[in-house]
Amino acid sequence: MNELNKGPLAGPCRVVVLISGSGSNLQALLDDAAGISSEYSIEAVISNKADAFGLTRARKAGVETQVLSHRDYGDRESFDQALIESIDAYQPDLVILAGFMRILTPGFVRHYSGRLLNIHPSLLPKYQGLHTHQRALDAGDSEHGVTVHFVTEELDGGPAIIQASVPVLADDTAETLAQRVQVQEHKIYPLAARWFAQGRLRMVGDRTELNGELLPRNGHRYHGAEDPVAE
Numbered sequence: 001m002n003e004l005n006k007g008p009l010a011g012p013c014r015v016v017v018l019i020s021g022s023g024s025n026l027q028a029l030l031d032d033a034a035g036i037s038s039e040y041s042i043e044a045v046i047s048n049k050a051d052a053f054g055l056t057r058a059r060k061a062g063v064e065t066q067v068l069s070h071r072d073y074g075d076r077e078s079f080d081q082a083l084i085e086s087i088d089a090y091q092p093d094l095v096i097l098a099g100f101m102r103i104l105t106p107g108f109v110r111h112y113s114g115r116l117l118n119i120h121p122s123l124l125p126k127y128q129g130l131h132t133h134q135r136a137l138d139a140g141d142s143e144h145g146v147t148v149h150f151v152t153e154e155l156d157g158g159p160a161i162i163q164a165s166v167p168v169l170a171d172d173t174a175e176t177l178a179q180r181v182q183v184q185e186h187k188i189y190p191l192a193a194r195w196f197a198q199g200r201l202r203m204v205g206d207r208t209e210l211n212g213e214l215l216p217r218n219g220h221r222y223h224g225a226e227d228p229v230a231e
């Protein structure tokens with residue numbers, strides 16, 4: 001059923017990253033992939049927007065880029081089919097959504113089942129969808145954060161892999177809160193990519209397994225660089 005991560009790969013894990021915008025998470029992944037101990041390589045970055053700054057980041061890092069505009073396709077299915085063809089040309093082991101602002105069709109999600117990751121700026125299952133920082137402020141939450149999860153057909157609903165939290169401060173705005181959450185995003189997304197590349201991460205039904213053990217439903221809670229599970 002699920003195309004599960006089948007354990008250690010023969011070579012470095014081949015990754016394709018999809019973006020629509022600034023690409024600060026892409027940058028964190030590019031930097032990590034360029035590190036001496038990295039076990040994954042970013043083969044291509046694909047954007048649905050020609051002016052996405054993330055494309056510049058990719059080119060600077062010497063990574064191939066492609067633009068595939070959803071506006072050139074009549075419907076969601078044909079865009080997603082073209083996207084699959086573009087992605088699969090790079091034979092990726094892992095596909096990473098990094099601020100890719102398109103809702104994907106069930107067919108696309110099924111095609112990459114168990115090897116498709118997303119990052120969502122909230123402590124899922126809280127605040128699926130948009131405007132997560134403002135919603136956390138409006139609710140008077142004392143903590144907020146970010147989740148990396150496997151993508152399934154349920155929007156922002158797939159099995160959680162890792163979460164990081166930040167305290168909500170009395171004078172926070174959606175912008176200041178977003179900035180602090182992003183610092184955490186840039187730590188946990190490369191970590192999840194490494195785990196996958198090392199064959200330690202698997203989607204098992206509606207749960208995530210790390211090192212052969214089921215994680216809590218909210219994923220692993222990241223505790224910073226000294227986190228014993230982090231390395």
Ligand code: GRF
Nearest residue numbers: 022023024025099119120121
């Ligand atoms: C991030 O906040 C991420 O959580 C969300 O989209 C944003 C992308 O930011 N999915 P960037 O393009 O990586 O800077």
